[in-house]
Amino acid sequence: MPIRVLVVDDSSFFRRRVSEIIDQDPDLTVVDTALNGKDALDKTIKLKPDVITMDVEMPIMDGISSVREIMKKYPTPILMFSSLTHDGAQATLDALDAGALDFLPKKFEDIARNKEEAVSLLQTRIKQISKRRISMRMAALKSAGASRFATRSQRAAKVEATEQAITATSNKDKLEQIQSRRKNSNRGSASYKLMAIGTSTGGPVALQTILTKLPKNFPVPILLIQHMPAAFTSAFAARLDSMCQISVKEASNGDMLRAGCAYLAPGGKQMIVEGVGTGAKILIKEDNSDRLTYKPSVDITFASVGKAFRGHVLGVILTGMGADGRDGAKFLKQQGATIWAQDEDSCVVYGMPQAVANAGISSESIALNQMADRIIGEFNLQ
Structure with missing residues (x-):
């Protein structure tokens, strides 16, 4: 089954350009496009895409805020597009802090020697980060499940905390053993x-x-x-x-x-x-x-x-x-x-x-x- 991609950008030209590149690869398909961060959040929850490509600067809700909300409600691998400027760099780093996995310049020619290389680069990046979608969602489900479980049963929560303490103690002991061996090594x-x-x-x-x-x-x-x-x-x-x-x-x-x-x-x-x-x-x-x-x-x-x-x-x-x-x-x-x-x-x-x-x-x-x-x-x- 092809990797389903949601393309988010307020520019119709860029949405179309990115969509065409993605659809050229038989392993990828554009499930929909979104005009801004709020639209992206709504469509992510509704369509559950495998990967999202996201612009930084958009009206109504910017890309960074959208990434943050998506990570709260339906964690999804996100590839950011940004300008190669100081402000663009700051915004992209903020987006990575918010949960985006990778980024590319909006002008592909800035990092690619020719059109074919640019097309391949975008397609490859999407495929690579898509592999993280299962682990991201499993982690989110585990976190949500643990929260509900704790609410239902304080006793179970105490058991879990005890197990974590035992594990932490075990890990600490292992680390101390490793450090001890290294201190005694040549x-x-x-x-x-x-x-x-x-x-x-x-x-x-x-x-x-x-x-x-x-x-x-x-x-x-x-x-x-x-x-x-x-x-x-x-x-x-x-x-x-x-x-x-x-x-x-x-x-x-x-x-x-x-x-x-x-x-x-x-x-x-x-x-x-x-x-x-x-x-x-x-x-x-x-x-x-x-x-x-x-x-x-x-x-x-x-x-x-x-x-x-x-x-x-x-x-x-x-x-x-x-x-x-x-x-x-x-x-x-x-x-x-x-x-x-x-x-x-x-x-x-x-x-x-x-x-x-x-x-x-x-x-x-x-x-x-x-x-x-x-x-x-x-x-x-x-």
């Missing part, structure tokens, strides 16, 4: 000189989830490679910096690496590390070639990190489409570095983490809501 947290994180689709929310939990005294520099348009990375770095205890900045050419600071690779360019130890610095290079699909590329940054820091690196691959990061992580591992991957259940798209896991590169697959605690434990910060 490696030790002092061996790490840098942490590098690569991600794509679903990455903004994943990075926010992790970085906001890290303490101000985090002992090493952090490199962040997020597939994102050039107009977005500055706004995203500023957003993270305002929310985190650590410092976060968009990386600049010549930045010296310092502990407790995260450096986000600029969109449309490549971020490379040169030098070692306290003399290590960041080089930002223009990339006008068609040889590499991703700019920034996780592979490029990870490879340079491997040359600069050898095995003294914790590399993490988070949610994302494709396999960027697999080759770079492989090189890092060959130098003696530790590689972790996000687990399948917590990924928006299990592409990049799956690539390193299937290749036997990652030593552990970790749920997103546990990743920050595992990182903190790995660096003996608890």
